[in-house]
Amino acid sequence: xTEKEASVSLHEKSDNGHFVTxxxxxxYDSKFEKRVLRKIDVRLLPILGALYTIAMIDRSNISVAxxxxxxxxxxxxxxDRASVALLVFFIxxxxxxxxxxxxxxxxxxxxxxxxxxxxxGLVSMGIGFLNNWIALxxxxxxxxxxxxxxYPGCVYLISSWYRRYEVQKRLATFxxxxxxxxxxxxxxxxxxxQISKTHTxxxxxxxxxxxxxxxxxxxxxxxxxxxxxxxxxxxxxxxxAEENAFVKARLAEDRGSEERGKVTWKIFVETVTDWKVWxxxxxxxxxxxxxxxxxxxxPLILRNGMGYSQELAFILSxxxxxxxxxxxxxxxxxxxxxxxxxxxxxxxxxxxxxxxCMTGFLKNPVxxxxxxxxxxxxxxxxxxxxxxxxxxxxxxxxxxxxxxAVMITISGIGGIYSSLVFRQQDAPDYVPGIIAVMAICIxxxxxxxxxxxxxxxxxxxxxEGKKIIDGxxxxxxxx
Numbered sequence: 001x002t003e004k005e006a007s008v009s010l011h012e013k014s015d016n017g018h019f020v021t022x023x024x025x026x027x028y029d030s031k032f033e034k035r036v037l038r039k040i041d042v043r044l045l046p047i048l049g050a051l052y053t054i055a056m057i058d059r060s061n062i063s064v065a066x067x068x069x070x071x072x073x074x075x076x077x078x079x080d081r082a083s084v085a086l087l088v089f090f091i092x093x094x095x096x097x098x099x100x101x102x103x104x105x106x107x108x109x110x111x112x113x114x115x116x117x118x119x120x121g122l123v124s125m126g127i128g129f130l131n132n133w134i135a136l137x138x139x140x141x142x143x144x145x146x147x148x149x150x151y152p153g154c155v156y157l158i159s160s161w162y163r164r165y166e167v168q169k170r171l172a173t174f175x176x177x178x179x180x181x182x183x184x185x186x187x188x189x190x191x192x193x194q195i196s197k198t199h200t201x202x203x204x205x206x207x208x209x210x211x212x213x214x215x216x217x218x219x220x221x222x223x224x225x226x227x228x229x230x231x232x233x234x235x236x237x238x239x240x241a242e243e244n245a246f247v248k249a250r251l252a253e254d255r256g257s258e259e260r261g262k263v264t265w266k267i268f269v270e271t272v273t274d275w276k277v278w279x280x281x282x283x284x285x286x287x288x289x290x291x292x293x294x295x296x297x298x299p300l301i302l303r304n305g306m307g308y309s310q311e312l313a314f315i316l317s318x319x320x321x322x323x324x325x326x327x328x329x330x331x332x333x334x335x336x337x338x339x340x341x342x343x344x345x346x347x348x349x350x351x352x353x354x355x356x357c358m359t360g361f362l363k364n365p366v367x368x369x370x371x372x373x374x375x376x377x378x379x380x381x382x383x384x385x386x387x388x389x390x391x392x393x394x395x396x397x398x399x400x401x402x403x404x405a406v407m408i409t410i411s412g413i414g415g416i417y418s419s420l421v422f423r424q425q426d427a428p429d430y431v432p433g434i435i436a437v438m439a440i441c442i443x444x445x446x447x448x449x450x451x452x453x454x455x456x457x458x459x460x461x462x463x464e465g466k467k468i469i470d471g472x473x474x475x476x477x478x479x
Contacts, residue, residue, distance in 0.1 A: 033250070036243050040161055040228075043238050045170060047226045048154045049177030051117055054216050055150055056182040058124045059089060059143065060295040061212060064189040065205040067303050067310060073203065074133040077424065085137045086296060086419035092145035094412035098405040100149025101156055105401070108235055109157050110227040113150060118220035120146035125213025128206040152408045156401050159391040160230050161247070163254040164478065165339050168388030172332035175384045176325040183321030186299060188212075190314040264398070271402040279451045280390040280403075281410040283345055283382060286444035288411035290352055290379025292418040293437050294320070297430055298372060304428030306365040316369065324377040331381050332388070341389035342452040342479050348385060349445040352378025353438050360434035379437075382444060392478035393455070395470040414440070452479050 062070070062085070071077040076085060104112045123143045130136050158170050192211050193204025202210070229235040231247050239247065271277055298320070303313035335344045351374050358371025390407060394400045417440070422433035455477040461467040462476060469475045 043228045052178035053181040056178045057185040063296045063299045068205040069203045070205040087416045088137050088141040089144035090412040090415035093148045094409045096148035097409040101401045101405040104153045109229045114220045114224035116146045121216030128209035152405045156404050164392040168332045171387050172384040180325040183318040186314040186317050267398045277403050279447045281407045282447045283444040284386040285411045285414040286440040287379045287382030289414040289418045292415050294376050320372045320376040323373045324380040327377040328381045344385045345448040348378050348381035352441045356438045
C-alpha cells in the first residue's frame, strides 16, 4: 500500500452529493500530513504576506511623504487637515469589510483579492499627481474602500485551511511578514525620493506614490495566478483529490463537520449579539490603534520629537518593526504549543503599555527609542494573538467570516481614533495621543481577563453536561 493509501481513504457521497468525512476514515501519517501542510503554506502564506506588505506600505506611506514635502505642497500642516486626510481612509475601510467577506467565497479568493489590490494600486499611483489636500483626502477614502476587503479576506482564507492550534503561527507569519517587510518601506522611500534629484519635474514624495503604485498593480497581476481558494472550492488544483479529502477530514475532526454556509441576516444577528465577538474586537482594536499610531507617527516623532535627521528618521523606524516580528513569532509559536491565547494577550498588552510609557514620558531620545521597540512589539502581538483567539472559538464557516469582518471593521474605529488623538497641535511628541493608545491597551488587558474567566465557566458547564457549545458536544473554548 502506498503512503497516500495508508494516510487517506476517500469518502462516499451522501444523498445530497457532498463528501462525508469522519475522523475515523483518515489514518493520520505524519509525513503525509506535513507534506500537505507544507504545500498549503507555500501557496498561501508568502503571496498573502507580500500583498499585506504592499497594503501596509500604501496606506502608511503618507507618514514619510509628509517629511518629504507633502505637507508644504498640499498645505496638509494647516489646522486639522492631516487628521482629516488620515481618518477618511477608515470610513470606506469600515463600511466595505463585511460586504467583501460576504462575497469573497462566491467570487473566488484569487479573483477578488487580485482585483482589489490592482484597484488600490491605481489609486495610490494617482496620489502622486495631486495638487491640493482635498483631492488627497478623496483618493485616500477610495484607498480605504479598495483595501477594506483585503485583510479580513486573508484572515478568513487562512483560518479556513488550518486546525485551531495551527492557525496562530500562520496568521503571525502572514501579519508579521507585512510588518517585517514594510519596515523597510521607509528605506525604500528614502531611495525613491532621490529620483527627484535627476527628474526635477516631480518632488520626492510624488515619486514615492507613483513608483509604489506601479509596484502594487504588478503584484496584483502575479497574485491572480498564485492565490489559492477555500478548501471546499473546485477551483483549487494544487492539491490532489486524496490531499484535498485529507484536509477536509482533519478540519472536521478539529471543529466538527462544517458545510460552507451563506452569510445571512440570521447569522449576522447571531454574530453581533455574541459577547465574545465584541470582547475580541476591543482587544484587536487596541492592537490596531497602536499599529496605526506607530505607522503614521513614529517617523514624525523620530524626526521632530527626538531630533534625528531626515535620513535617520527613515532608517530608525525599521528596527522596532523588525523586533516586533521576532517577538511576535516566538509568542505565536509558544501560544500554539501551549494551546493558550488569553494569557498571551495580557502579556502583549502589558509590554505595549510599558513601551508607550517609555516613548511618551522619558526625555532622553535613546530610552524613548527603546520604548518604541517594546510598544510596537506589544501592539503587533495583540493583533495576531486576538485574531487566533477569535478564530479558535467560533464554529461555522459563515459565522467565522462574519465575525472576522466585524472585528476588523471595529478596528477601523481604532484607525479613526488614532488619527484624531495624534493632533497637529500636540506635535512633535504627541504625548496625549500616546496616552490615548495606552488607555485602550489597558482596556484590552481587562477584557482579556474577563473573557478568560467567562470561557472557563462555559467549558466547565459543557464538561458537566449542562450545555452543548455551538451544537457540537466535544467542542471546548480556547482560553
